[in-house]
Amino acid sequence: MDPKIMFANLGSVLASAMFLWAVFQQYFPTHHIRGQIEKYSQRAFNFFYPYVQVTFNEHTGERFMRSEAYSAIENYLSIKSSTQAKRLKADIGKNNQSLVLSMDDYEEVADEFRGLRLWWAFGKNVSKPQAFSFFSHTDEKRTINLSNRYYKLTFHKKHRDVILGPYLNHVLKEGKAMKVRNQQRRLFTNNGSSWSHVVFEHPATFQTLAMEPERKKEIMDDLIEFSKAEDFYARTGRAWKRGYLLYGPPGTGKSTMIAAMANLLGYDLYDLELMAVKDNTELRKLLIETSSKSIIVIEDIDCSLDLTGQRKEKPKEKDEDEKNPMNKLATDDREAKPSKVTLSGLLNFIDGLWSACRGERLIVFTTNHVDKLDSALIRKGRMDKHIELSYCGFEAFKVLVKNYLGIESHSLFGTIEALLAETNMSPADVAEHLIPKAKSRNIENHLKSLIRALEQAKGGATLKNDQSAKEAIKDQ
Numbered sequence: 001m002d003p004k005i006m007f008a009n010l011g012s013v014l015a016s017a018m019f020l021w022a023v024f025q026q027y028f029p030t031h032h033i034r035g036q037i038e039k040y041s042q043r044a045f046n047f048f049y050p051y052v053q054v055t056f057n058e059h060t061g062e063r064f065m066r067s068e069a070y071s072a073i074e075n076y077l078s079i080k081s082s083t084q085a086k087r088l089k090a091d092i093g094k095n096n097q098s099l100v101l102s103m104d105d106y107e108e109v110a111d112e113f114r115g116l117r118l119w120w121a122f123g124k125n126v127s128k129p130q131a132f133s134f135f136s137h138t139d140e141k142r143t144i145n146l147s148n149r150y151y152k153l154t155f156h157k158k159h160r161d162v163i164l165g166p167y168l169n170h171v172l173k174e175g176k177a178m179k180v181r182n183q184q185r186r187l188f189t190n191n192g193s194s195w196s197h198v199v200f201e202h203p204a205t206f207q208t209l210a211m212e213p214e215r216k217k218e219i220m221d222d223l224i225e226f227s228k229a230e231d232f233y234a235r236t237g238r239a240w241k242r243g244y245l246l247y248g249p250p251g252t253g254k255s256t257m258i259a260a261m262a263n264l265l266g267y268d269l270y271d272l273e274l275m276a277v278k279d280n281t282e283l284r285k286l287l288i289e290t291s292s293k294s295i296i297v298i299e300d301i302d303c304s305l306d307l308t309g310q311r312k313e314k315p316k317e318k319d320e321d322e323k324n325p326m327n328k329l330a331t332d333d334r335e336a337k338p339s340k341v342t343l344s345g346l347l348n349f350i351d352g353l354w355s356a357c358r359g360e361r362l363i364v365f366t367t368n369h370v371d372k373l374d375s376a377l378i379r380k381g382r383m384d385k386h387i388e389l390s391y392c393g394f395e396a397f398k399v400l401v402k403n404y405l406g407i408e409s410h411s412l413f414g415t416i417e418a419l420l421a422e423t424n425m426s427p428a429d430v431a432e433h434l435i436p437k438a439k440s441r442n443i444e445n446h447l448k449s450l451i452r453a454l455e456q457a458k459g460g461a462t463l464k465n466d467q468s469a470k471e472a473i474k475d476q
Ligand SMILES: Nc1ncnc2c1ncn2[C@@H]1O[C@H](COP(=O)(O)OP(=O)(O)OP(=O)(O)O)[C@@H](O)[C@H]1O
Pocket: 208, 209, 210, 211, 248, 249, 250, 251, 252, 253, 254, 255, 256, 257, 367, 368, 389, 396, 426, 427, 428, 429, 431
């Protein structure tokens, strides 16, 4: 055929097609057709595509809120991303101490669960500028460019039940737990009926805690088991709480152990000063305000309440008021306004209130005089675990000497072991002799200084024994 005629025919065919298209568009708008085409092509694609995809967008809802699921997934994937992804993004973490790595746009990492393989991809949608109202109390709206990031999970359709059920639960739980671990810990103290907080950066850990290794392990296992036992508490209908009573003489590591507990579990600490609480109502308000994943501490419980629930003065050094006149003022102030916090108010909180609070909480009481406590306060179920912290034994000494002087054995250890067995010296007092001084003493001098102190303490004990022996003879 003559090419000219052919092009002329083709031209008229095209012209007619365009005319028909224009008429068609007038009666059926383009987006409608595109929608139909997409729908049917998607159906055809789904028919042959054996995978399921779930998208988790970063922002949800009208108020541009960051989705909790998205941030949990981000945390969960952070370790996998840093080991698997080839392109990474780096940022400073919330604790300002470490770099946080996450996968870059359109990267993909694989994961496995109960032997099933699945994939996570990271992506970004840039949508049209939108107006958002950031504050509920104002109608002010701001227009911003939204780039909604998302994680897309892909898995085989035959694994649907496992992935959408147990796997996603596992991801959300782990992700939230990682967030708590990476967060800065806070130490709350009560000032009257409100809490204020500072960043909690106590360096104590269970590794540095001087204690027999088996007991230490038992306590750590107990804490970790508690923190993971959400299902158990939900199944049995019990409030997710656990009470610890730490008792022992001064300087044996009760407060240090509480700091180590917070560091182990990544929980916030609420140091509750009962002396500063006006009455049971104020106590209840303070306790309701505590967050989940926290340790509520009441130190020297025997000094804060007596058996009838009335307040008592904490015994203090004779000249404490002279040293710090503010103490005297504070005491006078307290005496002027007696508190009405009662033992039963505290017990009610332990038994009832907690059950209404979501999330896990530990409550820790400390005392130097366990025998003075009301049995109602420390019975099982209220204080689940009683931990005695006692004078420094040889095992505890070995931990201290390793932490302070970096040694694990020495020829003087034998002498020290024998002396520790015969004396009552607190780990705090033992540690005093092991702190490296400015004029650097050598290791042996530190150990000799400790031996002298132990011998002196033992001499004191012998003297005391002699004295009581004399008195016993006199009485006869
Ligand atoms: N078991 C221990 N392990 C490591 N360090 C300890 C231990 N016991 C005491 N220390 C050291 O002694 C110091 C005082 O200890 P801590 O405040 O924990 O004692 P405590 O039992 O709470 O005393 P108190 O009954 O007077 O409150 C701590 O700063 C810590 O350095």
